Amino acid sequence: MEIVRAPNMLAPEQPGGGDAERGEIVRLGRRTALRIVVVYLLVGAAWVLFSDRVLATIVSDPAARDRLQTVKGASYVLATGALLYWLIVRARSHLAASELERRAVLDSIVDAIVVVDPSGTVVDLNAAAARLAGLSQRNGRGLPLAELLARGRFKHLDGRPLAVEDSATSRALQGETVGGFECTVQGPDGSTVFTHVSASPVYVQSGAAPHRAVAVIRDVTDVRRFEVAREEFLSTAAHELKTPLAVTKAYAQLMKRRGQGDPAALSVIERQTDRLARIVQQLLEVSRFRSGRGGELRRERFDLGDVADDVAQRMRRLTVDPVRVERSDAILVLADPDRIAQVMVNLVENAIRFSPLGGEVAIAVRRRATEAVVSVRDHGVGIPPERQDRVFERFYRAHAGTSQDYGGLGLGLDVSREIVARHGGRMWFESEPGQGSTFSFSLPIAEETAA
Amino acid sequence: MSCASGLLVVEDDPDLSGLMSMILGDAGYSVRVAENGAVALARVAEEMPGVILLDMRMPVMNGWEFAREFRARYGRAARIIVVTAAENARLRAQEIEADGWLEKPFELDAVLDAVASQLAASAAAAEPPA
Numbered sequence: 001m002e003i004v005r006a007p008n009m010l011a012p013e014q015p016g017g018g019d020a021e022r023g024e025i026v027r028l029g030r031r032t033a034l035r036i037v038v039v040y041l042l043v044g045a046a047w048v049l050f051s052d053r054v055l056a057t058i059v060s061d062p063a064a065r066d067r068l069q070t071v072k073g074a075s076y077v078l079a080t081g082a083l084l085y086w087l088i089v090r091a092r093s094h095l096a097a098s099e100l101e102r103r104a105v106l107d108s109i110v111d112a113i114v115v116v117d118p119s120g121t122v123v124d125l126n127a128a129a130a131r132l133a134g135l136s137q138r139n140g141r142g143l144p145l146a147e148l149l150a151r152g153r154f155k156h157l158d159g160r161p162l163a164v165e166d167s168a169t170s171r172a173l174q175g176e177t178v179g180g181f182e183c184t185v186q187g188p189d190g191s192t193v194f195t196h197v198s199a200s201p202v203y204v205q206s207g208a209a210p211h212r213a214v215a216v217i218r219d220v221t222d223v224r225r226f227e228v229a230r231e232e233f234l235s236t237a238a239h240e241l242k243t244p245l246a247v248t249k250a251y252a253q254l255m256k257r258r259g260q261g262d263p264a265a266l267s268v269i270e271r272q273t274d275r276l277a278r279i280v281q282q283l284l285e286v287s288r289f290r291s292g293r294g295g296e297l298r299r300e301r302f303d304l305g306d307v308a309d310d311v312a313q314r315m316r317r318l319t320v321d322p323v324r325v326e327r328s329d330a331i332l333v334l335a336d337p338d339r340i341a342q343v344m345v346n347l348v349e350n351a352i353r354f355s356p357l358g359g360e361v362a363i364a365v366r367r368r369a370t371e372a373v374v375s376v377r378d379h380g381v382g383i384p385p386e387r388q389d390r391v392f393e394r395f396y397r398a399h400a401g402t403s404q405d406y407g408g409l410g411l412g413l414d415v416s417r418e419i420v421a422r423h424g425g426r427m428w429f430e431s432e433p434g435q436g437s438t439f440s441f442s443l444p445i446a447e448e449t450a451a
Numbered sequence: 452m453s454c455a456s457g458l459l460v461v462e463d464d465p466d467l468s469g470l471m472s473m474i475l476g477d478a479g480y481s482v483r484v485a486e487n488g489a490v491a492l493a494r495v496a497e498e499m500p501g502v503i504l505l506d507m508r509m510p511v512m513n514g515w516e517f518a519r520e521f522r523a524r525y526g527r528a529a530r531i532i533v534v535t536a537a538e539n540a541r542l543r544a545q546e547i548e549a550d551g552w553l554e555k556p557f558e559l560d561a562v563l564d565a566v567a568s569q570l571a572a573s574a575a576a577a578e579p580p581a
Contacts, residue, residue, distance in 0.1 A: 235537060239508045242536035246556035247466045253559040254474055277556050298541060338541065 112217040153186035172199035172213035334446040347376035355380030382433040459500040488512030518547035
């Protein structure tokens with residue numbers, strides 16, 4: 001499974017996606033107005049046609065009829081005036097009610113919302129946004145965005161003040177939908193608030209430039225605090241778990257060196273502490289990769305073949321058959337040598353673990369177009385076809401519960417693939433039950449310029 | 452000018468510091484031990500070691516604080532080797548501008564090699580240019 005950034009499901013699909021809806025609203029308004037006018041015309045015509053005739057049959061005196069005629073005209077004007085007044089008030093109050101409701105909804109939203117026009121002026125902001133910038137909503141409207149950013153002391157995570165042109169909102173005015181923009185804001189109480197900003201252009205007509213940009217600013221301080229605490233926890237856990245392992249292993253080595261105890265037994269202690277140390281390392285890495293941060297990569301230029309030689313050397317203690325390295329000329333990559341070695345160690349360990357009858361394990365380093373490809377080949381048990389799809393899943397152990405279950409946590413390949421992916425490479429395998437497996441990964445080759 | 456050849460092991464775990472002094476003592480070095488950065492500074496004041504093997508996470512005064520204080524007072528008078536369980540030992544070493552690093556759990560040979568090469572490097576550096 002490749003790690004592909006899925007398109008944001010919440011982002012507007014098309015600028016001006018609301019065109020049809022807008023047309024519908026306009027049409028509905030026209031129809032209502034037309035209905036009112038038609039009714040008015042019918043009533044008016046009926047009144048003109050019939051009122052005089054009715055008056056003539058009821059009142060016989062022409063002088064009295066004239067007076068009544070005047071009263072009738074005046075009352076007609078009054079009645080229609082009152083009707084118009086009522087219609088206008090009703091329409092207005094509907095509008096006002098829906099405006100109030102919209103306002104209340106916006107102000108009830110926990111995230112801060114800011115709407116900006118193409119000149120960079122804040123045209124609307126909700127209560128949360130006003131609180132964040134330390135303003136009243138009334139004062140916030142009409143303020144230039146730059147001023148709002150300055151008042152809220154918006155900063156990049158590294159502490160640089162956030163310039164207007166760098167803000168997610170300004171980018172949205174250029175038509176870009178920005179998600180996951182991180183910055184800090186000084187809260188009303190002076191504390192630093194970590195925020196996550198998403199901003200998108202607002203179109204009222206398709207094909208036109210954005211009419212507005214809307215930014216949603218979310219307070220993620222708690223999430224951030226949790227992340228810091230977790231980092232601290234992971235580093236404590238690493239220390240607490242690895243120190244006893246270091247002590248145990250070193251004492252076993254010391255005894256062996258001094259010729260005390262059974263050297264074979266001491267080697268077992270050493271091997272097992274190494275194994276535990278690697279599991280601890282994997283667990284720490286998995287929890288870190290989960291958080292999407294995944295530790296730092298220390299890239300340098302080196303020859304992959306050298307690292308393969310080094311790994312083969314280190315693996316010597318695990319197996320009777322030596323690990324062979326097939327390499328030709330130098331293949332330089334720009335990568336983190338410790339991490340790449342770790343991937344090779346994981347693959348070679350698996351190869352050895354799943355070759356219970358022994359058999360040669362080889363690391364081949366070769367060049368394929370612009371890629372360097374490292375393959376670890378074994379002649380072990382292989383992976384049954386029906387389990388091959390899930391090999392790279394975290395915690396999945398293809399041989400779990402079979403007679404070929406040789407232990408492991410099911411983390412090695414997951415971590416390895418993650419490391420390779422972070423270097424811009426891929427990992428894959430071919431396997432034939434009973435014949436063995438070949439796990440390979442690729443890395444971009446570094447240009448052979450001066451180091 | 453003669454170069455300091457003594458070693459100072461700064462480590463809060465007595466089992467580990469005991470082991471380090473045994474193995475380095477076996478190899479013929481004179482080894483002193485400090486259980487935190489503050490004690491280490493006192494040991495350094497008594498006598499400047501050639502190489503300091505420095506744990507990072509310690510109570511009272513940790514490795515970072517010790518390294519900062521040491522550099523401020525003595526500059527690069529001794530070589531520092533970081534001994535850490537952190538996931539990226541090399542990075543920790545760079546943070547405090549240490550001369551070398553060892554990742555826990557380590558091989559004894561790696562400890563001896565690191566100490567020997569740091570002592571050799573400092574001896575070479577102390578040699579007057581011909």
